[in-house]
Amino acid sequence: MSKTVPQTEEIVPAPNAAQRSEDASGRASLLGLLTANLRTSGIYIAFVTIVALFAILTGGTSVSPGNLTNIVLQYSYILVLAIGMVIVIIGGHIDLSVGSVVALTGAVSADLVIGHGYPFWVGVGAALVVGLAVGAWHGIWVAYVGIPAFIVTLAGMLLFRGLTLQVLDNVSLSPFPRSYTKIANGFLNGLLGGYGYDVFTLLIGGIAVAGYALHAWRSRSARIRYEQPVESLPLFGLKVLAVGVVVMVFAWQLAHARGLPIVLIILAVLVLVYGLVTNRTVFGRQVYAIGGNQPAAMLSGVKVKKVNFWIFVNMGFLSAVAGVIFSSRMNGAQPSAGEMFELDAIAAAFIGGAAVTGGVGTVVGAMAGGLIMAVMSNGMQLMGVEQQMQMVVKGLVLLLAVAFDVYNKRRAGASS
Amino acid sequence: MDDHILEMRGITKTFPGVRALDDVNLAVRTGEIHAICGENGAGKSTLMKVLSGVYPAGSFDGEIIYEGRPVAFHGVRDSEGVGVVIIHQELALVPYLSIAENIFLGNERRGRGGLIDWNRAHAEAAGLLKSVGLHENPETPVAQLGVGKQQLVEIAKALSKNVRLLILDEPTAALNDSDSAHLLELLRDLKERGITSIMISHKLGEIISIGDRVTVLRDGQTVETLDVAAGEVNQDRIIRGMVGRDLDAYYPHRESHPGEEVLRVEDWTAWHPTQDRKVVDGVSFTARVGEVVGIAGLMGAGRTELAMSIFGRSWGRNITGRLFVRGEQVQARNVPEAISHGIAYATEDRKRYGLNLIEDIRRNVTAAALGKLSRRGWVNGNEETKVAEASRRSMNIKAPTVMSVVGKLSGGNQQKVVLSKWLYTDPEVLILDEPTRGIDVGAKYEIYTIVNRLVADGKAVVVISSELPELLGICDRIYTLASGRITGELPAEEATQETLMELMTQDKEVSA
Numbered sequence: 043m044s045k046t047v048p049q050t051e052e053i054v055p056a057p058n059a060a061q062r063s064e065d066a067s068g069r070a071s072l073l074g075l076l077t078a079n080l081r082t083s084g085i086y087i088a089f090v091t092i093v094a095l096f097a098i099l100t101g102g103t104s105v106s107p108g109n110l111t112n113i114v115l116q117y118s119y120i121l122v123l124a125i126g127m128v129i130v131i132i133g134g135h136i137d138l139s140v141g142s143v144v145a146l147t148g149a150v151s152a153d154l155v156i157g158h159g160y161p162f163w164v165g166v167g168a169a170l171v172v173g174l175a176v177g178a179w180h181g182i183w184v185a186y187v188g189i190p191a192f193i194v195t196l197a198g199m200l201l202f203r204g205l206t207l208q209v210l211d212n213v214s215l216s217p218f219p220r221s222y223t224k225i226a227n228g229f230l231n232g233l234l235g236g237y238g239y240d241v242f243t244l245l246i247g248g249i250a251v252a253g254y255a256l257h258a259w260r261s262r263s264a265r266i267r268y269e270q271p272v273e274s275l276p277l278f279g280l281k282v283l284a285v286g287v288v289v290m291v292f293a294w295q296l297a298h299a300r301g302l303p304i305v306l307i308i309l310a311v312l313v314l315v316y317g318l319v320t321n322r323t324v325f326g327r328q329v330y331a332i333g334g335n336q337p338a339a340m341l342s343g344v345k346v347k348k349v350n351f352w353i354f355v356n357m358g359f360l361s362a363v364a365g366v367i368f369s370s371r372m373n374g375a376q377p378s379a380g381e382m383f384e385l386d387a388i389a390a391a392f393i394g395g396a397a398v399t400g401g402v403g404t405v406v407g408a409m410a411g412g413l414i415m416a417v418m419s420n421g422m423q424l425m426g427v428e429q430q431m432q433m434v435v436k437g438l439v440l441l442l443a444v445a446f447d448v449y450n451k452r453r454a455g456a457s458s
Numbered sequence: 459m460d461d462h463i464l465e466m467r468g469i470t471k472t473f474p475g476v477r478a479l480d481d482v483n484l485a486v487r488t489g490e491i492h493a494i495c496g497e498n499g500a501g502k503s504t505l506m507k508v509l510s511g512v513y514p515a516g517s518f519d520g521e522i523i524y525e526g527r528p529v530a531f532h533g534v535r536d537s538e539g540v541g542v543v544i545i546h547q548e549l550a551l552v553p554y555l556s557i558a559e560n561i562f563l564g565n566e567r568r569g570r571g572g573l574i575d576w577n578r579a580h581a582e583a584a585g586l587l588k589s590v591g592l593h594e595n596p597e598t599p600v601a602q603l604g605v606g607k608q609q610l611v612e613i614a615k616a617l618s619k620n621v622r623l624l625i626l627d628e629p630t631a632a633l634n635d636s637d638s639a640h641l642l643e644l645l646r647d648l649k650e651r652g653i654t655s656i657m658i659s660h661k662l663g664e665i666i667s668i669g670d671r672v673t674v675l676r677d678g679q680t681v682e683t684l685d686v687a688a689g690e691v692n693q694d695r696i697i698r699g700m701v702g703r704d705l706d707a708y709y710p711h712r713e714s715h716p717g718e719e720v721l722r723v724e725d726w727t728a729w730h731p732t733q734d735r736k737v738v739d740g741v742s743f744t745a746r747v748g749e750v751v752g753i754a755g756l757m758g759a760g761r762t763e764l765a766m767s768i769f770g771r772s773w774g775r776n777i778t779g780r781l782f783v784r785g786e787q788v789q790a791r792n793v794p795e796a797i798s799h800g801i802a803y804a805t806e807d808r809k810r811y812g813l814n815l816i817e818d819i820r821r822n823v824t825a826a827a828l829g830k831l832s833r834r835g836w837v838n839g840n841e842e843t844k845v846a847e848a849s850r851r852s853m854n855i856k857a858p859t860v861m862s863v864v865g866k867l868s869g870g871n872q873q874k875v876v877l878s879k880w881l882y883t884d885p886e887v888l889i890l891d892e893p894t895r896g897i898d899v900g901a902k903y904e905i906y907t908i909v910n911r912l913v914a915d916g917k918a919v920v921v922i923s924s925e926l927p928e929l930l931g932i933c934d935r936i937y938t939l940a941s942g943r944i945t946g947e948l949p950a951e952e953a954t955q956e957t958l959m960e961l962m963t964q965d966k967e968v969s970a
Contacts, residue, residue, distance in 0.1 A: 268843045271859065323835050324828045331825055334814035341772055341803070341811050342826040342879065343794040401816050 084446065085395055085410045092414055096421030104421045107299035110292065115226065115371065117416035118305045119144065119364040121409055123387035124394075125316045126360035128408035131391045132320070133353045134333040134400025135184065135191035139176075139198030140361045140387055144380030145206040147173050147365030152215040152375035155222055162222040169369075170362045176202060177358020181351035191354075199384070207377050216374025224304060226371035231301025239297040246302055247293025250310070251286040258282055305367055312363070317405045329353060333400030389436070390415060393443040414439070462523075463488040463623055463654050469508055469520035478504045479518070480678045486623070491645055491655045493665040493686070496675035496700055497924065502658045503547075505675070506625050509656075510544040511537040524623075541622030545612045547631060553601035558583035560600050561615045586614040590644055605733070606637025613644065624648065625656045630664060631758040634735065642668050660756040662693040662963050674699035693963065694956065701926060701955035709931030710903065712910040716934060717747035719785065720918040721801075721887045726779030728767040737763045737774065739942040745887055745918040750909060752929035752950070753922045754958050755939035761922045762806055764939070765889045769803035770796035783886060797826060800886030804876050806895060806922070808869075812876045815865030819857060820846035822864050822875050827883045849878035854904060870901025877908060887918040894928060906932050926955045938962050 096104040103109060123140050130137045150172050151165035176198070183194040217223075233242040258278070265272050273281065296302060320326040328349045331339040340346050364383070369375050394411030396403030415436060422432045464486040471479040479501045486492045494502050507513050509522065511531030522529050524540060531537040534544070551560045558579050567582065569575030583596035592610040600608060609629060616624055626645075630638040645655055646668055659665055665672050666686055674681040674696060681699045684691045721744060728738040737760045745751045755761045766773035768781060770793035781788055783799050790796035796803075805811040813822055823846045824831055831842050846860040853874040857867055864875055873893065880888055890909070894902040909919055909932060923929050929936050929950070936953050938946040938961035946961035 264840050268840055268847065322837055322839060324832050324837055325835060327821065327825075327828055327837060330817065330821070331814055334816050335810075337811045338814055339825070341769075341793060341805060343770075343797045343883075344825075345792075345794065397816075401814065 085393070085407055085414075089410050089414050089417075092417055092421075096417055096424075100421055100424045103424050104417070105295070107295040107297075109420065109424070110295045111299045111303060113413075113416050113420050114296075114303050114306050114309075116420070117412065118226070118303075118309050119368045119371070120383060120386045120390065120416070121309055121412045122312060122360055122364040122367065123383055124390035124408040124412045125312055125405055126357040127384075127387040128391040128394065128396050128403045128405055129316070129320065129329060130191070130353055130357050131388070131396045132333045132400060132403045133329045133350060134336065135350070135353065136388065137180070137191065137195045137354070137357050138384050139180065139195040139202055140357065140364070141380035141383035142199045142202035142206065143173060143176050143358060143361035144365040144368055144383055145375070145377070146176070146202045146209065147362040148369030148372075148379055149206045149209040149215070149375040149377075151222075151366060151369055152218070153209055155218060156215045156374070162219060162225075165222065166225075166366050169366050170359065173358040173360075173362020173365065174355055175358070176361070177355035178351070180358065181354035184354055185347040185350035206379075210375060210377050212377055214374055214376045216372075218370065218373050223370050223373050225308075226305050226367045227373075228304045229301040230304060230307070239294070240301040241297075243297040243302040244290075244293055247290050247297075250293075251289050254285055254289075255282045305371075308363070308367070312360075313405060313409055320405055325349065325352065330401055333402070335401070386412070386415060389440045392447070393440060395447065397447060398444065411443070461487050463525060464509075464656075465523040466505070466509065467521050467523070469505065469518060469522075471504055471508055471513060471518040478678050479508070482520070482675065482678070482680050484673055484680065485683070486654060486656060487670070489649060489652055489654055490670035491649055491657060491668055493669035493672040494656060494658045494675065495660065495662070495665060495672060495696060496681075497926070500675040500700075501678040502675055503627055504678075506544055506627060506656070506658065509537070510534055510542060510625060512544075538619050541620055542625070543616040543619055543621040543623070544625040545609075545616060545627065545629065547627040549605070549608050549612055551600045551608055551611060554599055556597045556599055557587065557594060557603075557611055557614075558596035560611060561586060561596075561618050563615075565619065582618070583614070586617050587611075589617060590614045591640065604637070605632045606634065606640065609633065609637070609641060610644070613648075621653060623654045623656065625658075627658045628660065628757070629657065630659065630661060638664070660758075660963065662696055665696070666691065666693065672696060676700060693960065697956050697959040697963075701959060708903065708906075708927070710907050710910055712750075712913070712932075714749070714934045716749040717916075719744050719746050720783065721745040721920070722780075722782040722785075723768060724780040724782070726764065726768065726781075727777070728763060728774035729776040731773070731775050737942050738767060741779075741939070741942070741944050743937050743944065743947075745920050747916050747918055748913045749935065750913055750919045750921060750933045752933035752936035753920065753939055754924070754926060754929050754936055754962055755922075756924060756962050759939045759962065760942035761924075761939055762891055763942075765803055765891055765920075765922060768796075769793065769801055769889065772803075797883050797885075800884070801889070802826075802880035802883055802885035802887070803889045804873075804880055804891060804893060806892035808872055808876050813864050813872060816863065818861045818863055819850060819855065819867075819875055820860040823849050823860070823878045823882060826879050830882070845882060846878075849875075849882065853878050853908065868897070868901070870897040870904065873897055873901070873905060874908070877905070881912070885917065887920065888912065889920045889922070891922045892924070893921060894923075894925070902928075926958050929958070930955065938964075940964050 093105070123144070127137060127140065147169035151169040154160045154168050155162055155165035180194050180198055183189045184191045231240040231242060262272050262278060272278070320329070328339065328344045331342065331344055332346055332349055336346060365380070368379060372379065390412035391403060391408045392398070392411065393414055394403065394407030394409065396408065418435065418439065419432060422435065462485050464484070466482065466484040469479050469482040470477070482501065482505055484505065494505070496502050508518050511533050514532045515530035524542065529540065552563065555563070561583050562579050566574050567579040569578065580596045587594060587596060590610045590613050592607055592614065594603065594607065600611060603611065613624070629641055633641065642664060645657070648655065657669070670687040671683055671685050672691070673683045676699070684695065684699070724742045726738055726741040727736060729735065730737050741764055743751070753761055753764070763773050767777050768790070770790050771777050772793055781790060783801070788799045790799055790801060809815060814825065820843055824842050828837060831838050831845065843860060849855065850857065850860050855871050855874045855878070857871060864872060867875070893909070894905050897905070909921070913919055921929065921933060930953060933950045936948050936950055936958065937944050938958055940962050945964045948957065
């Protein structure tokens with residue numbers, strides 16, 4: 043057989059185009075970085091804009107020390123739910139039951155601690171066990187029986203609300219002992235003395251910034267070692283500086299109010315852990331793979347059922363965490379606790395860039411999405427906007443965020 | 459001239475990067491059964507889509523003359539309006555609607571006030587069903603019918619539109635023998651009633667038994683039109699038309715030194731997951747180190763089903779048979795087990811089953827062997843980048859970085875990503891299902907080169923392909939598969955396209 047090599051007819055960017063950009067600068071420009079990552083960076087730009095907008099509209103009240111603390115305390119449980127929800131959504135599912143699970147876990151905890159006088163950690167432990175069990179229940183139906191998550195969790199929404207009423211006997215339970223309410227309402231302060239502001243809070247803020255800078259630097263170095271494009275050094279510095287300033291200003295403001303909320307520490311740990319789980323673990327990868335293309339994941343050896351099962355167990359666990367925080371914050375358990383929380387959590391994930399079709403989304407994005415909702419609600423409350431208008435605005439923001447996502451995807455498709 | 463119901467002249471249709479039809483001519487006489495045949499990818503279905511308006515007038519060059527007048531169809535409605543009806547290979551019935559509802563879908567029988575007159579619809583449907591020889595209640599949901607009966611419902615639906623030119627795309631591919639016989643009988647019957655048919659078919663026996671004339675397409679061009687009714691044409695004659703292409707210059711040379719046996723499959727049988735039929739029936743084959751083994755078969759022969767049922771039972775039910783890797787009998791009850799035994803399967807449909815199109819090259823390459831990159835569940839991202847980068851270079855994947863999203867790559871480069879993924883699992887045997895489907899000549903050559911490199915590295919490769927020249931060009935040994943059974947095994951140097959095609963089109967009776 044003769045071996046004439048036919049000319050490659052594929053249309054590809056000139057082979058040296060890639061090299062050229064590496065050689066010439068080796069660095070992506072700011073504009074290039076922004077447009078290339080519009081989908082991911084858009085959310086942060088939107089976040090900053092909205093914070094600035096409400097700071098102006100409320101004459102600075104929205105970014106005052108006391109109010110920032112309030113936002114953290116008020117929305118922490120939604121953010122905890124959003125962490126689990128974004129993972130569920132990346133996997134291509136949905137969970138409508140989280141509000142009911144928040145209520146149920148809070149009720150179980152309240153029944154034990156308030157009703158039977160057990161110590162606070164028994165209540166917390168029981169709530170987490172109930173959450174895991176609920177998650178396993180959903181996981182079995184979704185993963186192993188093959189019922190769509192929408193249906194399973196819609197049923198769960200009713201089921202667990204019903205069980206909540208059963209546990210509470212249809213009345214509210216309160217109050218919790220102080221050890222329990224500290225979870226959501228307590229602060230770590232005065233540990234290093236106060237001088238009109240809390241040094242400990244600032245120290246933690248400083249450690250967080252230093253940790254972030256170190257991590258960013260190391261991953262940048264690694265990328266350079268592996269010859270991947272990175273942002274230029276000044277731009278990198280600017281990015282770290284911007285994050286540092288935001289965190290330190292935030293810490294400064296907290297330090298001037300009541301110090302470091304315990305719930306903020308819980309939240310930060312969860313964001314850190316789940317950020318790593320989604321990015322750096324085999325499990326996280328498999329969630330993205332399933333959401334991106336389930337049959338392909340199956341044919342690549344991903345145990346799809348098992349992964350789907352654990353996605354829901356995890357959601358149940360985080361719902362229980364949110365249930366504990368919420369009951370602690372409310373200083374009791376109410377039959378109607380957590381209503382509509384599922385919608386806030388879902389909205390946070392979608393505003394944060396998760397794709398309706400699955401396979402796309404980040405924990406950090408969902409946090410930004412949740413905070414956008416939080417800052418907006420809070421800002422509108424401060425401005426005295428009526429409840430009905432708040433709902434209208436929130437609805438429109440959700441719609442526009444997903445429309446932006448769809449538009450982006452179409453744009454990406456057109457350029458291929 | 460006058461007796462032609464249809465003439466298609468100089469039809470040329472291009473897709474980005476591919477010329478699917480190149481100056482195709484087709485003339486169909488009034489009242490005949492005109493068969494169209496050709497290899498997969500020869501352009502048969504594209505031609506029928508041009509004819510029926512699926513590809514609207516203006517999206518192709520050439521002219522269509524129907525009943526003596528030039529026509530320009532802008533959609534299926536236009537063509538159906540003048541009596542041209544196409545029945546696609548995948549039936550287009552709504553499973554949960556009744557027979558009558560399906561027949562009149564989009565063409566409902568209206569009574570007073572615009573409401574549907576069900577009595578009239580059912581009465582008319584009953585009449586149509588009778589004329590196609592289907593004895594079912596018109597109110598029966600279509601889902602309750604077998605494929606053969608659904609096919610008849612499609613024909614009844616066509617009749618309800620006053621069809622004058624009926625186009626059938628591989629009507630018997632999914633049917634059993636008695637259903638096929640009934641359908642062919644019906645076509646003859648329709649011919650008596652003056653309805654002209656165009657039938658795309660791979661089954662040459664059928665073509666010869668009921669066709670009047672046959673047009674052969676090859677590589678998007680008309681080869682010839684043969685008069686079957688005159689009796690001068692046999693299967694060999696048609697096969698010669700279908701395959702007469704030069705093989706030169708497309709396949710890189712390779713020295714073949716097969717070693718010990720790596721894969722042995724014995725008496726492998728698999729049933730269709732929902733229908734009551736065997737799709738793979740008692741198949742046995744082997745593959746050795748340093749050997750490329752081909753599996754040739756036409757669409758519907760059970761090639762992909764065979765491969766996927768072996769690969770961790772990812773297709774079918776009631777799978778039986780024995781599987782040996784390096785002489786040891788192994789169980790591969792799911793995909794992870796198959797991978798751990800050194801079996802890899804690269805799918806024929808890389809977009810649906812092979813790749814996560816919204817992810818980058820890096821994550822696709824490592825998707826099937828993340829375990830190799832991780833300790834206690836934590837993935838080493840830098841190592842991953844390195845692995846992917848190595849694949850990008852060795853496979854010559856044309857993308858700026860391994861962070862490029864796979865969905866934006868060309869077909870050839872996507873296929874290289876799929877191959878990279880499976881190579882990273884370090885398999886003993888790779889089953890490649892249509893490895894060059896939908897990619898251009900240059901990239902095909904690269905894929906063949908990669909296959910040669912793999913066998914040189916001591917792997918066994920099984921290639922499933924419907925392109926015979928490809929199999930002859932790269933394989934050492936070729937099995938033919940027809941209706942789920944192995945009908946032959948030939949060393950590549952002894953095989954010709956004609957002998958293979960003959961074995962591939964063999965009927966069950968002959969092979970048994």
